[in-house]
Amino acid sequence: MGLVGQRAFAVEAEQTEPPLTLRVPAFTAYTLPDPDGAQISPRRGVTHWTDPHLSVNWYGLFRHTGQLSVRLELRLPEGAVSELKMTLQDQSRSVRVTGKGNEIPAAADFGVFAIRQTGYTRFMLESLNPPGRPFGDLDALLLEGPALQDAHFNLKPRRNAASVHLNYAVPADTEIAAFYGEVTAVEDPTATFYMACGWHRGYFGMQVNSPAERRIIFSVWDSGGEPTDRSKVSQENRVVLMDKGDGVYSGDFGNEGTGGHSHLKYMWKTGQKQRFVVTATPTDETFTIFSGYYFHPDSRRWMLISSWKAPREGGYLRRPHSFSENFWGSNGHFVRKALYGNQWILTADGRWIELTQASFSHDATGRSDRLDRFMGVQDGQFFLSHGGFVEGFTPFGQTFTRPPVGTPPGDIVLPRKNANSQAILD
Known part of the structure; x- marks a missing residue:
């Protein structure tokens, strides 16, 4: 043995x-x-x-x-x-x-x-x-x-399903001014975070927090590398809230790095496509404003979740990715699955590039503790699935290609007060 x-x-x-x-x-x-x-x-x-x-x-x-x-x-x-x-x-x-x-x-x-x-x-x-x-x-x-x-x-106390990730292939040295993506939840137990648009400084997606509460989440990390306690982060390393949308809560977060957190409580629907776009606006050589916009299914308009001014930046979005996370371990025996599709980046010089190739990765739990973690292509979209003790697995690093959509999103009209972000997309 x-x-x-x-x-x-x-x-x-x-x-x-x-x-x-x-x-x-x-x-x-x-x-x-x-x-x-x-x-x-x-x-x-x-x-x-x-x-x-x-x-x-x-x-x-x-x-x-x-x-x-x-x-x-x-x-x-x-x-x-x-x-x-x-x-x-x-x-x-x-x-x-x-x-x-x-x-x-x-x-x-x-x-x-x-x-x-x-x-x-x-x-x-x-x-x-x-x-x-x-x-x-x-x-x-x-x-x-x-x-x-x-x-x-x-045999470990951690009962969460493994976290699973899509890492998109991007042409080298691309300056990414905006990142667009769509997510459709297929299975969505409580304590699920389907993250649509992630980059080197933050993440943007949707959570199931309880049977009666769901959220749209947009968060940006501080500089400085403090892992847990934001009170230890100096002012020059903190991201600063610049703006937020109606009904959006904003505050601090910690314990997974530190930074600025925002969320909109909204009962998004299982099986319904949710749309997200993140923009990056460098203000000088050391600061960038990162903004997250959500297409609200009820109003059928784009709304601002929040904008944060990040220090020690001055550049654009890097390392675009998506993930799915089981953030509470008591229900790691339930299947989580979502479709991730129609990913695009917009370059600083105004070119849309479709992201049709992605590789699979997972957290440390997926190495040997929980093997029920998967990525693939379904209905022309990438999917991520984890949990449920489903037999089989996807090897770490395996690459998948989805069929191209061919046409970038043409209806991204942002709120008027967000002129800098709209200028990027125009």
């Missing part, structure tokens, strides 16, 4: 004893149907599981068939009895386990299951206890058997 860096589990084939075993921490589990229906933490595992309608679920990738012994390590008050049911690959086992004390693990032995199909398998744990009886606090799944050969589980 091999375990590399506590990041993910990949068991190498062995011809000798001892048998293959694996401890899958409870803190890697997910709850359904409510992703926040119990407390899950690296220190205590799964606790406060009291709803008999809530299941606790683990997911693992099996590359071989064979037998698999399944036990559950849990803590119960001394003498307390919990009845639990485990289901995987259409096989179910129920057991009763007696507690040894709140800090002494007991084991629920569900016996041997047959892994008959390769691919991702869901381990679904259900409570058969009546209301008021303790279910138990869960520490780990304990697995053993030949089916574990080359199997893969995420």
